[in-house]
Amino acid sequence: MLSEPITPVEDLLKQAEAILIPWIPEEAIQGLDDGYPLMLNYTDRRIKVTGTGFPDCLDVNVSAEELLTVIQTLLDNDWGYLATITGVDLGVEAGEIEVLYHFCHGTAVVTLSVKVPRENPVVPSICGIIPSASFYERELLEMFGVTITNTPNTDHLFLPDNWPDNTYPLRKDFVMHAN
Amino acid sequence: MMLEMTQKEEKFIIPIGPQHPALKEPGHFEFAVDGELVTDATVRLGYVHRGIEKGAEARNWNQNLYLVERICGICSHIHAFTYARGVERLAEVEVPPRAQAIRVLVAELERIHSHMLWFGVAAHEAGFDTLFMFSWRDRETIMDILEGLTGNRVNYSANVLGGVKFDVTDEHRKTILEAVDFMEKRTKHYLNVVTTDAMFLQRTRGIGVANLQQAHRLGILGPTARASGVKRDVRVDAPYSAYKQFPIKMVVETAGDLEARFVVRLKELFESYRLIREILNNMPEGDLQVKRFPRRIKPGEVISRVEAPRGEVFYYIRSNGGEMPERLKVRTPTMMNMASVLAMAVGHQLADMPMLLVGIDPCFSCNDRGVAICNSKGDHDQWTWERLRQHGIDFYAEKV
Amino acid sequence: MKIATMFSDVVGSFWKKPATVQYPFERVEAPTRLRGKLEWDPEKCTGCSLCSKDCPADAIEIITIDKKAKRFVMQYHMDRCTYCAQCIESCRFSCIEMSDEQWELAATSKVPFEVSYGREEDLAEALAKFALADTVETE
Known part of the structure; x- marks a missing residue:
């Protein structure tokens, strides 16, 4: 009935790992000596960095400087498509904003996590590699106030034009008025 | 043909929406046209953004x-x-x-x-x-x-x-x-x-x-x-x-x-x-x-x-x-398909725009209050909602 | 390539009765699962307030008269209700039901949207309490 067999999630994640190996911390690889070190006993040893921890996800911490290289590598190897960019405010105490780049391929999801300081959040624009990311970057900019260098369009997408400057609704310290 | 050549520098922009009889949902589009052909398109969302x-x-x-x-x-x-x-x-x-x-x-x-x-x-x-x-x-x-x-x-x-x-x-x-x-x-x-x-x-x-x-x-x-x-x-x-x-x-x-x-x-x-x-x-x-x-x-x-x-x-x-x-x-x-409409619009007849837009089955889910007025001298002026509203009140007061 | 492909549909419609119903002169019976006005049974309620906590529209208030004697009053804000039936799911003692008959709830004033449920004596006591609270506030 089905036209094509589904590639098992393990295989997809193995491919992703092979591509992303330079950015995977050494602690995660140490002590494992088979061909696909990380995939042995897959469910136990998957690299949990941001903590999704589901067997169909691979989460990798990436610095803002390396981001473009990592994404370019993924695309060069034809692995998946950009599903969305999520911003998460980790709170005033943590002082960080986490920017998540979700890539989907079949059942597997690879999430690249970039943590930037809350006071001066800057990430590079990925529109040069993935033009369709422009909407996501505009959303990230207006909702979290993350500066995106070299992004083609910085206009408001969802918020009104008279929205006050330096007010970012999805940050934790933005309080909604009840009713 | 000559006329078209000399006027090429200027763009004629047709705004569509947010309220428009062809589109049942609020979205603002601006189509730059050369005659009947669309040369550029932009979108403004957020009219039904509810947080x-x-x-x-x-x-x-x-x-x-x-x-x-x-x-x-x-x-x-x-x-x-x-x-x-x-x-x-x-x-x-x-x-x-x-x-x-x-x-x-x-x-x-x-x-x-x-x-x-x-x-x-x-x-x-x-x-x-x-x-x-x-x-x-x-x-x-x-x-x-x-x-x-x-x-x-x-x-x-x-x-x-x-x-x-x-x-x-x-x-x-x-x-x-x-x-x-x-x-x-x-x-x-x-x-x-x-x-x-x-x-x-x-x-x-x-x-x-x-x-x-x-x-x-x-x-x-x-x-x-x-x-x-x-x-x-x-x-x-x-x-x-x-x-x-x-x-x-x-x-x-x-x-x-x-x-x-x-x-x-x-x-x-x-x-x-x-x-x-x-x-x-x-x-x-x-x-x-x-x-x-x-x-x-x-x-x-x-x-x-x-x-x-x-x-x-x-x-x-x-x-x-x-x-x-x-x-x-x-x-x-x-969200993703909307961007495709903008890209696909270029080179098409203006009359095809509603069809192109519904072709992606859009579901608008997301207010701007500024209106760009292009007056007869041709310079752009930003009007706030209050100014536009006052203009409307004054306009009809004069008429009566 | 053909033309007038919908022609047979159009002509065929002349011999069919209209698809529309002339409501309110003609009525189609509502399905039994229809979610209408909420109904509450005070006899089974233990006052856990889970219905109120889980209500996405903030439409339910449980007012405690006497916790030990299990005397409660429910204030139901019908104008806020989204008829999602989460309260029915959240209630462990099945005190809440939704009517499949009372669904034509439009009114010209907001008064009929404030519904109070409970035993008569409890309602009277709650009313007296609120009236007292109101006078204290205005003073």
């Missing part, structure tokens, strides 16, 4: 189920389904098979009503109102079934965390099967109409072509992408819930024009009919809900992806161990 992502952070897990259901009035079940599936994964709760089958059944019934609604709207934009009226009459069959099954025509509230609210009885089974037979007959007729009617084909064939490379570059999703040959359907690529037991066949066309988008959606309906019959004839036995669903959910993150009628819905849910989510991110398919 749902922020609102979700102040509601508990149960309340959010109904909040997300109100993101879209057409694919309401899909949002609740995606959310519930994510939260259940996070809480490590296994949903009983019968509940999963019922969820998929409602999702497929919703797909039929959504595609038929789109079909009617698209026919209306093409000026084919007979087709619009008949397809909407037939769509009522599905609406009645959904009402009888769930208790509501839209916003069915079929889900609870850990299962579904209602069962499918033998009586429902009979009425659904009858309705599906009727709909199948009608869909065959409609497929024949959209592929053979000479007048209609002039509006659709070869219009708004997005080839495979463009589709990949623009990140188009759902049936719009499948009409361009992109083999991407979450139900097939990453089967979830009862799609594991009841697999679905992907419908792909390669032409990439408006006609292909009609064909893909109508052919998908046949798959939905087949799946509904299969589910109803092989309904797993068992409970409808889990006994207890935790009120607090352990810390963690989860990604939940589901194929909505318009394409992939992507949820990212993060819990900090409390009664409310810390972050709920919703990415709807229209």
Whole structure:
């Protein structure tokens, strides 16, 4: 009935790992000596960095400087498509904003996590590699106030034009008025 | 011809929306035109932005189920389904098979009503109102079934965390099967109409072509992408819930024009009919809900992806161990497809714009108050809402 | 390539009765699962307030008269209700039901949307309490 067999999630994640190996911390690889070190006993040893921890996800911490290289590598190897960019405010105490780049391929999801300081959040624009990311970057900019260098369009997408400057609704310290 | 050459520097911009008779939902488009040909297009969204992502952070897990259901009035079940599936994964709760089958059944019934609604709207934009009226009459069959099954025509509230609210009885089974037979007959007729009617084909064939490379570059999703040959359907690529037991066949066309988008959606309906019959004839036995669903959910993150009628819905849910989510991110398919309209618009006739726009089955979900006035001297001036309102009051006061 | 592909449908419609129903002169019976006005049974309620906590629209208030004697009053704000039936799911003692008959709820004033449920003596006591609270506030 089905036209094509589904590639098992393990295989997809193995491919992703092979591509992303330079950015995977050494602690995660140490002590494992088979061909696909990380995939042995897959469910136990998957690299949990941001903590999704589901067997169909691979989460990798990436610095803002390396981001473009990592994404370019993924695309060069034809692995998946950009599903969305999520911003998460980790709170005033943590002082960080986490920017998540979700890539989907079949059942597997690879999430690249970039943590930037809350006071001066800057990430590079990925529109040069993935033009369709422009909407996501505009959303990230207006909702979290993350500066995106070299992004083609910085206009408001969802918020009104008279929205006050330096007010970012999805940050934790933005309080909604009840009713 | 000479005249055109000398005036090329200036752009003539036609604003469309947010209130416009051709578009039933609020979105503001600006099309730069050269004669009848569109040379550039921009979009402004946000007219129905309700801050749902922020609102979700102040509601508990149960309340959010109904909040997300109100993101879209057409694919309401899909949002609740995606959310519930994510939260259940996070809480490590296994949903009983019968509940999963019922969820998929409602999702497929919703797909039929959504595609038929789109079909009617698209026919209306093409000026084919007979087709619009008949397809909407037939769509009522599905609406009645959904009402009888769930208790509501839209916003069915079929889900609870850990299962579904209602069962499918033998009586429902009979009425659904009858309705599906009727709909199948009608869909065959409609497929024949959209592929053979000479007048209609002039509006659709070869219009708004997005080839495979463009589709990949623009990140188009759902049936719009499948009409361009992109083999991407979450139900097939990453089967979830009862799609594991009841697999679905992907419908792909390669032409990439408006006609292909009609064909893909109508052919998908046949798959939905087949799946509904299969589910109803092989309904797993068992409970409808889990006994207890935790009120607090352990810390963690989860990604939940589901194929909505318009394409992939992507949820990212993060819990900090409390009664409310810390972050709920919703990415709807229209967000991505909207960008494709802007790219496809260039080089087309202005009269094709409404058709191009409905071709992606847009679902506007998101106010600007500034109006750009271009006065006779040709210099641009920004007007605030207050100034425009005052201008209106003064204008009519003078007239009286 | 054909023309007038919908012609047979149009002509055929002359011999069919209209698909529309002349409501309110003609009525289609509402399905039994229809979710209408909420109904509450005070006899079974233990006052756990889960219905109120889980209500996405903030439409339910449970007012405690006497916790030990299990005397409660429910204030139901019908104008806020989204008829999602989560309260029915949340209630462990099945005190809540939704009517499939009372669904034509439109009114010209907001008064009929404030519904109070409970035993008569409890309602009277709650009313007296609120009236007292109101006078204190205005003073």
